[in-house]
Amino acid sequence: MKIVVLVRQTPDTEAKVKVNSDGKTIDPNGITWIINPYDEFAIEKALKIKEQVGSGEVVLLACGPTRSEEAIRQGLAMGADRAVFIKDDKLEHIDPFVTSKFLANELQNIEHDLILSGKKVIDIESSQIPIFVAETLKLPFVTFVMKINEVDFGNKKITVDRESEGKHEIVEAKLPALITCDRGDDHPRYASITGIMKAKKKEIKEISLDSIDLNSLGLSKEDLEKGARTAITNMELPPARKEAKIFEGEIPEKVAALVKALREEAKVI
Amino acid sequence: MCSFELITDQDIVKSYCTDSSNYPGYADALVRPESTSEVVEILKEANSKKISITPIGNRSSLTGSAAADGGWILDTSQMTKIIEINHKEKFALAEPGMMLSDFKKKILDEGLFYAPDPTSEKECFFGGSIATNASGSRTFKYGSTKKYVRALEVVLASGEILNLRRPEIEKNTFGYLPFQSMVDLFVGSEGTLGVITKTEVELLDKPENFFGGMAFFKTLNEALDFVIAVRKELLKSGPLITPRACELFDNYALDIIRPDSPFKIPQNALAGIFFEQEYSLDFEKILERWLEFLEKNNAIVDDTIVAEKPKQQDELRRLRHKVPSTLFEEGGLYVNNGGGKISTDWSVPIFRIHEIIDYAKKISDEAKIQEPVIYGHIGNGHPHYNFIAKNAEEKKQILQVVHSTCKKVTTMGGTIAAEHGIGKIKKDFVKYQYPKQLIEAMRAVKISLDPNNILAPNNIF
Numbered sequence: 242m243k244i245v246v247l248v249r250q251t252p253d254t255e256a257k258v259k260v261n262s263d264g265k266t267i268d269p270n271g272i273t274w275i276i277n278p279y280d281e282f283a284i285e286k287a288l289k290i291k292e293q294v295g296s297g298e299v300v301l302l303a304c305g306p307t308r309s310e311e312a313i314r315q316g317l318a319m320g321a322d323r324a325v326f327i328k329d330d331k332l333e334h335i336d337p338f339v340t341s342k343f344l345a346n347e348l349q350n351i352e353h354d355l356i357l358s359g360k361k362v363i364d365i366e367s368s369q370i371p372i373f374v375a376e377t378l379k380l381p382f383v384t385f386v387m388k389i390n391e392v393d394f395g396n397k398k399i400t401v402d403r404e405s406e407g408k409h410e411i412v413e414a415k416l417p418a419l420i421t422c423d424r425g426d427d428h429p430r431y432a433s434i435t436g437i438m439k440a441k442k443k444e445i446k447e448i449s450l451d452s453i454d455l456n457s458l459g460l461s462k463e464d465l466e467k468g469a470r471t472a473i474t475n476m477e478l479p480p481a482r483k484e485a486k487i488f489e490g491e492i493p494e495k496v497a498a499l500v501k502a503l504r505e506e507a508k509v510i
Numbered sequence: 511m512c513s514f515e516l517i518t519d520q521d522i523v524k525s526y527c528t529d530s531s532n533y534p535g536y537a538d539a540l541v542r543p544e545s546t547s548e549v550v551e552i553l554k555e556a557n558s559k560k561i562s563i564t565p566i567g568n569r570s571s572l573t574g575s576a577a578a579d580g581g582w583i584l585d586t587s588q589m590t591k592i593i594e595i596n597h598k599e600k601f602a603l604a605e606p607g608m609m610l611s612d613f614k615k616k617i618l619d620e621g622l623f624y625a626p627d628p629t630s631e632k633e634c635f636f637g638g639s640i641a642t643n644a645s646g647s648r649t650f651k652y653g654s655t656k657k658y659v660r661a662l663e664v665v666l667a668s669g670e671i672l673n674l675r676r677p678e679i680e681k682n683t684f685g686y687l688p689f690q691s692m693v694d695l696f697v698g699s700e701g702t703l704g705v706i707t708k709t710e711v712e713l714l715d716k717p718e719n720f721f722g723g724m725a726f727f728k729t730l731n732e733a734l735d736f737v738i739a740v741r742k743e744l745l746k747s748g749p750l751i752t753p754r755a756c757e758l759f760d761n762y763a764l765d766i767i768r769p770d771s772p773f774k775i776p777q778n779a780l781a782g783i784f785f786e787q788e789y790s791l792d793f794e795k796i797l798e799r800w801l802e803f804l805e806k807n808n809a810i811v812d813d814t815i816v817a818e819k820p821k822q823q824d825e826l827r828r829l830r831h832k833v834p835s836t837l838f839e840e841g842g843l844y845v846n847n848g849g850g851k852i853s854t855d856w857s858v859p860i861f862r863i864h865e866i867i868d869y870a871k872k873i874s875d876e877a878k879i880q881e882p883v884i885y886g887h888i889g890n891g892h893p894h895y896n897f898i899a900k901n902a903e904e905k906k907q908i909l910q911v912v913h914s915t916c917k918k919v920t921t922m923g924g925t926i927a928a929e930h931g932i933g934k935i936k937k938d939f940v941k942y943q944y945p946k947q948l949i950e951a952m953r954a955v956k957i958s959l960d961p962n963n964i965l966a967p968n969n970i971f
Contacts, residue, residue, distance in 0.1 A: 255820055275819050315818070431773040431815035431822060434723065434801050441794060 242297030242394050244287045245351055246321065247344060247358035247371060250305060250312035251277045254363065258478070265473050266334060269308075276312040279359025281319075281429040283422040286389055287357050288320045288430070294394070298322045300351055304343045306330045310445065317440035318432035324443070325351060329450035336468035337365075341373030342458045347448060348378060354394055356419040360385045365473075368421065375419040383412050387425035392416075514541055514548050514555075516582070526566065526583050530633075530838070532845060533574030533934055537564070537583045544588045546663060546671065546707040553705065553964075554669035556582060562967045563667075565701040567606065567638025570630040572853060573933025575642065575700045579968045584705060586637050593708065595620050600713045601660060606637020606706055610644075622713040625652035628929070629831055640709050643698030645929045647830065648786070650889035651754035654929070656697045663708035664696055667960035672704065695955070700931050701966035703959050717788040720754070722817035722826040723800070725809040726779035730760055730884070733781035734863050736807040737888050740785075741860050743803065750799050755786040756889025757830055763885035766836045767829045772822075773815045783809075783888070784830055786823075833885045834894070841898050848902025854912055855936070857892035858924035866922060870895060870915045879907050892928045917942045932970045940970075 252258065253273040261268050276284075287299045301316045301324040303309050313324045327343050335343075348356065358371040368384065375382035388402040390411065397416040402409055404423065414420075432440075455461060460469060486502065488495040503510045517523060517540040527535035538561075543549045556563050562581025569576040589605035595617065596602070602617060602624065610631040617624045627646035628639055638644070640662075645654035661675040674692045682690055689695065696703055727733040737758070743751050759767065759782040768775050775782070789796050797816070804811050817823045834853075841851025858866045867884070874882065879897065886894040895915070899905035916926040916939045926939040940949060953971050957963065 253820055273820060275821075428772045431817060433812060434797060434804065434814045434816050435812050437794075437797055437816055438801055 243352045244355045245300045245353045246283050248280045248303045249277045250309040251364040277362045283357040285427045285429045306333045317443045318437040324445045327448045336471045337369040338470040341370045345374045345377035360421040360423045371421045381414045382419040384421045529569035529571040529576040531574045533577040535577030537578040539582045542585045542588045549665045550669045560962045565705045567635030570634040572930045574935045575933035575969045603710045623716040626655045647755035658712045661710040664704035666704045700969045718790040720788040722786045722823045725783045725814040727781045730781045732808045753785045757784040758888035760884040762883040763833045776813045849899035852897040854895040855930040856919040857928035858922045860891040862922050
């Protein structure tokens with residue numbers, strides 16, 4: 242039983258994001274980087290499956306700049322067995338389509354019965370990458386899965402519980418399949434001190450960008466910089482919230498002032 | 511005619527009368543000054559009429575020090591300004607009424623660090639933490655609040671303003687030593703000597719990184735041995751293992767956090783130690799050393815978890831906080847029966863921790879009372895040793911045990927009140943710690959600064 246988990250490094254949810262002067266990228270200075278939280282749920286689900294089955298291998302697959310290795314080490318410290326890392330600083334700003342092409346290409350070299358990933362990445366708020374991967378590999382996929390109900394590797398099928406629009410759907414898929422994970426009842430395990438020390442010795446197979454034939458993937462060098470299908474043309478922080486206005490005086494005066502402000506300043510009535 | 515607003519509506523006043531100790535306070539009125547000059551006016555008025563004033567923060571006191579015994583309550587919640595954050599000289603000057611956690615966050619956002627971290631930092635005011643010399647888990651490395659207070663603006667009962675600064679000279683032979691730094695007289699004075707209206711505190715550089723951890727042990731004694739070893743290691747082995755926190759969970763405390771724990775607590779664990787370690791470089795080298803140290807000191811190493819991510823670090827601290835909040839809630843169920851939570855606040859030099867816990871256990875067993883929950887700042891020899899009394903009779907028996915323990919700790923170089931202060935509900939223990947002449951001398955200081963005894967009456971004395 243081989244499970245591959247797609248992982249990506251993202252800024253910590255508490256990080257204070259600053260936009261670079263190019264207006265298209267974020268300033269990485271001062272940012273704490275973490276594993277994309279939804280990918281952590283996927284790792285947790287993968288480790289649980291392996292524990293239930295009692296054997297097998299959990300392989301992490303990442304595609305990104307050098308710094309992403311820290312996220313991979315964190316996943317290995319949680320208990321994943323090894324990792325494959327398509328590593329190059331030129332991969333910092335590639336779009337979901339290019340990312341998925343690289344991941345799908347590498348997945349052909351990694352034996353897998355099941356592929357898990359987070360339901361979305363929180364840095365660019367995108368759910369596209371795993372879907373593109375599944376489409377490229379012609380695999381069945383189920384998105385936004387809360388719970389893996391059953392994995393039957395013998396009969397090559399998986400049953401999952403996904404949540405959508407106020408209802409739960411129980412979905413069965415043939416293996417190999419790709420599942421994108423939501424939290425469900427899972428709480429990603431903390432790394433143990435021994436887990437972190439062991440992770441240092443676990444294999445991270447590095448794939449260099451130079452070893453990949455871009456043409457065979459239908460990509461060009463420009464796609465790495467500009468994006469093959471989508472490009473971020475402008476990025477800005479949401480406007481700062483305006484200060485609240487407090488009306489002074491007796492209640493009738495306050496109400497009159499409020500109505501006046503709603504009519505003349507906010508222009509909502 | 512007062513130039514400040516005196517709120518006498520008892521529906522409002524009553525809600526300010528008690529604190530987290532559930533001490534049944536009462537008051538005639540509430541005042542909410544917005545500035546030092548308003549505090550001056552209030553105190554002049556109250557002093558001239560000999561009306562008691564109890565200054566309060568967010569009333570998280572566990573000893574009734576923020577629960578008024580009559581008179582007026584002086585609520586500091588409207589004085590919330592941070593007047594200055596000085597990067598060059600690394601200090602902040604602030605009014606008392608800001609939530610301590612908000613104050614610390616503002617400092618952190620500026621790239622600096624304010625070290626004191628009482629467990630209640632999200633429930634207590636900055637000013638309250640000064641008036642009680644608050645401490646917390648990181649006191650293990652950084653010491654208590656007093657170490658960081660550089661200067662104070664205090665309004666005395668007479669309405670006079672004192673501006674006090676900790677001396678920066680190394681040599682001084684004038685005056686009794688405890689009076690040489692008047693700042694220390696007011697820090698931790700529980701509102702009895704004056705109203706602190708501004709405080710200048712020392713800031714540190716923000717630690718680059720830290721990780722939290724939780725180690726488990728098969729016995730309480732092994733956990734205590736581990737802490738003693740950490741202390742010895744700290745003294746001997748140089749800068750590598752320098753935890754800033756070292757907190758105990760006994761088996762009952764582990765049972766409290768088990769249902770919510772995001773990590774596995776091994777079934778055979780009867781004690782846990784929560785620790786935090788700062789680092790700039792060599793994370794793996796530090797971790798390697800910790801692993802070696804944990805193995806050598808009988809921790810269940812395979813289940814020792816490390817919290818590297820900010821979210822996990824917060825979760826760990828929340829779990830730590832869950833123990834006192836659960837006990838507080840549980841104790842609350844028995845208050846109407848005359849019972850409730852009985853918390854101790856004693857501490858001893860860490861090397862005598864086995865001795866005092868064995869003693870406390872022996873007398874608890876002899877009295878046949880319910881076993882305590884032991885948790886908290888073990889690195890400072892300061893475990894909270896808490897009981898839940900289900901009724902008045904149990905409470906009486908438990909208090910006898912607490913009295914005996916407090917008597918014992920003072921013979922071991924310890925204290926009866928390491929961080930909660932005396933307030934109104936621990937006054938019976940004062941006699942164990944100091945000779946009566948010394949207590950009288952303290953009272954004389956109080957009366958010389960507050961001749962009408964209007965400030966926080968019934969606190970400490």
